[in-house]
Amino acid sequence: MFLVDYIKDVFGAIKSLATGMKRTGYYFTHHKEIITQQYPDNRDTLNLPERFKGEVVMPHDEHNEHRCTGCTACELACPNGTIKVITKFDITPDGKKKKAIDKLVYHLELCTMCNLCVEACPSDAIKMAQTFEHSVFDRSQLTKVLNKPGSKIMEGVE
Amino acid sequence: MYRETQIVSDVSKVPLEGGEGTFTINVGPQHPATHGVLHLVITLNGETIINIEPHLGYIHRSIEKMCESLTYRQFIYVTSRMDYLSAHINNHACALCVEKGMQIEVPARAQVIRVLMDELTRIASHELWWGAMAMDVGAFTPFFHAFRERETINDIMEETCGARLTMNYMVPGGVMHDIHPNFQKRVKDFLQLYKSKIHEYDELVTGNIIFQNRMKGVGVLSAEDVISYGCTGPVARGSGVSCDIRKLYPYEIYDKLEFDEVLETAGDSFARYLVRLKEMNQSIRIVEQLIDNIPEGDFQAKTKAVLKLPKGEFYTRVETARGELGVYIVSEGGTTPYRIKFRSPGFSNLSILNHMVKGAKIGDLIAAMGTLDLVIPDIDR
Structure with a gap:
């Protein structure tokens, strides 16, 4: 009986190897099943979802106006100290002082893309962009000022 | 350099069963088979493992x-x-x-x-x-x-x-x-x-x-080993220890869902392998119940x-x-x-490693x- 079991084992082993090789052969002859993408050659056709968390940006409209009131909610929500809001006081036409942002400094090198700042913002001033290639040659380039120079707050945003 | 001498002197204090002819090799901390920065100091007698000592802390971020x-x-x-x-x-x-x-x-x-x-x-x-x-x-x-x-x-x-x-x-x-x-x-x-x-x-x-x-x-583990080392998850279930939190202490809506806790009794590597494969099917069952x-x-x-x-x-x-x-x-x-x-x-699953492979090749x-x-x-x- 030992011999029968031994031969059974050998044929079972060969069969199991052949089953695996059949699967390999299937993919060898069916090139359409291959799903490899050739990054970075396919950069133009990359389709990132709108919710993808790449980096924090501040959208500006065509009049160079943003929605940030300088309330520092994002600064408080950030776990890593990524955002620093530097405020100034504008003089309104009727002579009153009004708080506005001077600079919204964003340290990309500290950011973990957790989306808590965007959630915390009461006026939807910041959002996540779909960029993901963040490498630069100098570390100082990672510290960004999100509001564009000369920009001001949009009418009606409090 | 300090680190290396430290490790060798540590190991020399370990009582070696093999006595003369034993030697020590380091697997990791940068080794593809350790799936990360795990450092194993292995004492060998020929090809037989006498002792394994994991060194941790390479990716400690507190x-x-x-x-x-x-x-x-x-x-x-x-x-x-x-x-x-x-x-x-x-x-x-x-x-x-x-x-x-x-x-x-x-x-x-x-x-x-x-x-x-x-x-x-x-x-x-x-x-x-x-x-x-x-x-x-x-x-x-x-x-x-x-x-x-x-x-x-x-x-x-x-x-x-x-x-x-x-x-x-x-x-x-x-x-x-x-x-x-x-x-x-x-x-x-x-x-x-x-x-x-x-x-x-x-x-x-x-x-x-x-x-x-x-x-x-x-790598055979008995149910007693698994319990005494505090292993959970597929490692414990491969040895026949029922420990699925989703079944035993249901949270969220798990008590209303139909799924089985996968148990294997052999306790060897193959049992743990099968537990994970079958668990995937159970997860598919849960997703199918909920998605509509x-x-x-x-x-x-x-x-x-x-x-x-x-x-x-x-x-x-x-x-x-x-x-x-x-x-x-x-x-x-x-x-x-x-x-x-x-x-x-x-952590608990790693702690059983020495017990599991001691005496193996x-x-x-x-x-x-x-x-x-x-x-x-x-x-x-």
């Missing part, structure tokens, strides 16, 4: 201490970096603990979304493990087969949560966004893909005679802007892809926790260690 300076909303994102393959489930455990302290009622829709995400994460984690496991025993192709299905799940995550690995999707009171409009369709596509491809897993690896010879009867039955409603409960836990101690546990994760929060009533302790499954070490499914940042934290 997450528990870091959490003490973050608020209850902020600390959840850090836990994605512990067991990064089940990031959702880690975040889920922390959110559950904060909700327990605050007594927040989570809306039904959020609960279903959370469970769906957990189970998808579990499938993705087991799939990566399957690929890496096969690679540990020398098969390279399965790794890419596994990544094909895992990629589909990652795409679903990317669309709904905005990230592929460290999602930070669970917040106290629910989930951060509602599910993407495409979510249900994409998940159904994935289920179809999974069912059309899962037979390949058995054809390529499970039935393979070489794989079976490497796995069967290797997501209730309407809010995805997030209304919570205060600043969360303050009442004074006291809170503990929750969940079943991650690797075992039981416990989150223990001590609160002094402020906005930040006084102390946080994570009971991670990886060094060739079996990597194969047996692969079935423990170690994620090193989870062990070190």
